[in-house]
Amino acid sequence: MTILQLIQRPQLRGAEMFASQLSNELVQMGHSVLVVALFPGESTLPINATFILLNRPQHKRWNDVEGWKALAKLIKEHNVDVVQCNAGDTLKFAVFSQLFTGWKIPIIARNASMVSAYIKNPIIKLLNRWFYSKTQAIVSVSHLAAKDLNTLFPETTSKTTVIPIGINLQSFTPVAWKNASPTAFQMVHVGGFSFEKNHYGLLSIFEQWLHRFPDSHLHLIGDGPMREEIEQAVAKKKLTDKISFYGFSKEAINYMHQADVVVLPSSIEGLPGVILEAMYAKTPVIAYNVGGVSEVVQNNKTGFLIEKGDEKGFLQAIEQVKKEGKVARYILNANELVVQKFNNSYLAQQFEKIYYKIS
DSSP, rough: OOEEESSSSSSSSHHEEEEEEEHHHHHHHHHHEEEEEEEEEEEEEOOEEEEEOOOOOOEEEEEHHHHHHHHHHHHHHHHSSSSEEESSTTTHHHHHHHHOOOOOOOOEEEOSOOGGHHHHHHHHHHHHHHHTTTOOOOEEHHHHHHHHHHHHHHHGGGGEEEEEEEEEOOOOOOOOOSOOOOEEEEEEEEESGGGGGHHHHHHHHHHHHHHHHHHHHEEEEOOOOTHHHHHHHHTTTTTTEEEEEEETTTTTTHHHHOSSEEOOSSOOOOOOHHHHHHHHOOOOOEESSOOGGGGGGBBBBBEEEOTTTOOOHHHHHHHHHHHHHTTOHHHHHHHHHHHHHHHHHHHHHHHHHHHHHHO
């Protein structure tokens, strides 16, 4: 069958990366896949499928008639069987295109976060209820994300399925640390610089950690709207020699593999792929208990699950990791869990079942 994967823009963000990896798996399974990006982006995604950049102006997303027509033209020309919308403005764009041009192809919405944290305004809630009503299936990244969506919009319950994010099973290559002593205790955070990733909380935790263990270094991998603000905060705290910024990196999993610990004190999450990659890389994970994190991180069994905002508990977990190193039993448990249940080959088969069911 022919599957159109709609993404927001070419960017090394979780939603786009998973859509790319899923598309590659579907191609290997014999399907024809189009990955269509709505808006301009500077990143190169690892896509083996057909990639099409619509290059639409994002400020016109509420009245982009020409863009809606362009999407409809692609659907007709390539005889698309199903359209999957992957976060951001993609569902809105697809629904408006369908409404305006009249195509009848089924739409799948992928729900990758806790939508109630973002939908507060009654008018926005009403609009999103209407967008979701135009879908034939919804795939949530975690059971908690599904519950959150179904509570906000009860009518979505009957068409919601949970399929988690996955990872590619791969080998690792050495990478060079930036500005860090090779003997330092290496802490890695991977994530976009946005409020939900809680970089200020991370800085607070790391600053307290340094008072006891000064031979440590924090590596921040990712980019986003708050990066400059966080860089200024680091400079103000006089920690520029202890914290390195990498921007987006295709080598993130290799840095995690070399790290002593991966930390994720987010305030909002769906099911972060970073955690799965760290587990696959056999590196300890410490994360706040938000969103679907608890569905993979079981305290002292596959990592360390800390209640949101408990910086003292987070610091105690880091200390335990430092003491035990990377040979603890929970690290092997985490790796086995990811390999068995969260590899992209297996998850692509679950998506395929939904495509056939609704097409």
